[in-house]
Amino acid sequence: MDWDKLRIFHAVADAGSLTHAGDALHLSQSAVSRQIRALEESLGTTLFHRHARGLILTEQGELLFDATSTMAKKLDAAAARIRDSEEEVFGELKVTTTVGFGTMWLAPRLVKLYDRYPDLKIDLLLEERVLDLPMREADVAIRMKEPAQADLIRKRLINIRMRLYATPEYIARAGRPERIEDMAKHRLICQNPATPQVQAGAQLTQSVMAHGVPSTLMVNNYFGVLQGVLNHIGVGVLPDYLTADFPYLERVLPAVESVEVPVFLAYPEELRSSRRVNAFRDFVQEEILAYRRAQTGDAAVD
Known part of the structure; x- marks a missing residue:
């Protein structure tokens, strides 16, 4: 008709x-x-x-x-x-990031975003695979490396490192490693180096396991690694950003850590004016700034 x-x-x-x-x-x-x-x-x-x-x-x-x-x-x-919509933020927003960052850092903070924009509908896609933003498999991505896809707006959020952590209860029971060679007496909780993950984490895991670690618990994402650490199973390879929410975890072998890993937020050029995308971007940047200030104790962090 x-x-x-x-x-x-x-x-x-x-x-x-x-x-x-x-x-x-x-x-x-x-x-x-x-x-x-x-x-x-x-x-x-x-x-x-x-x-x-x-x-x-x-x-x-x-x-x-x-x-x-x-x-x-x-x-x-x-x-x-x-x-x-010139003044309000509502509707569906597809966000993709890694399982670790999405479960341990982003998801616990989303309540603040929903408080601000109660009509927002977020579809959170957690996977290690890099989704195609220009083809609109997702609207926004937070990745542990700079996106290589063309026609993307990208913002470097922060640099992170993979480090070793354990609970005070585990250390009291099993002892505190003083040298990396002491890991031969401890259980390591980590991802299998062959599974998709941040390369820096895989390299750190391999370097620790080279010192004769007798027992391991391998999980295919960092959220599972965290659960193993929180339940006092062993020493875990984890990203340092989780210390903001789990300050009671103790760092093990402070000299042992990965190289820096850049964290980028990216979205297609065509969504530059999207209220939903801009609201999410601003929210994440505010939370990253708050995290950095808490880590340094410096209110003047830019």
Whole structure:
């Protein structure tokens, strides 16, 4: 069914006159009349009774007017929401990041974002695979390396390192390693170096295991590694950002750590003006800044 003819029909039914509808639509009376006749022919029915006082809808015309009235209300509501979106943030936002960062750092903080924007709908995609942002597999990505895809806006958030951590209870029971060689007396909790992960973490794991670690617990993501550490199973290879939320974990072998790993936020150039994307970006940057200030104790961190 021709949308333009329906628009003209709705205007005529609403005005009760070809002339008045034509004035509202900036069309001649004859042009409006032709469109109505064409619509009636396509439907095989009469939509208006014509008499000297104007036009009255037939039963079939009333059915169609009910439908176009519903459509008009929905279009008006959509237009209003589009206008409101200049000030409001709502709708679906697909965010992708790694399992570790998503479960241990991002998800626990999202309540603050929802408090600010209660109508936001976040689809959080946690996986090590790099999703294709230009193809809109996700709207925003937080990755542990600079994205290589073209046409992306990218922002470096922070640098992290992989380090060794254990609970005070585990250290009290098993002793504190003083040298990396002492790991030969401890259980290591880590990801399998062959599984998809940040390369720096895999390299640190391999360097520790080279010193004769007798027992391991391997999990395919850092959230599982964290659970093993929190339950006093051994010494875990974990990213340093988790210390903000688990300050009671003790760092083991402070001289042993990975190289720096850059954390980037990225989104497609075409979403530069998206209120949802900008709200999420600003929220993450605020939380990163708060984390950095807490780590350094310096309120002047930029």
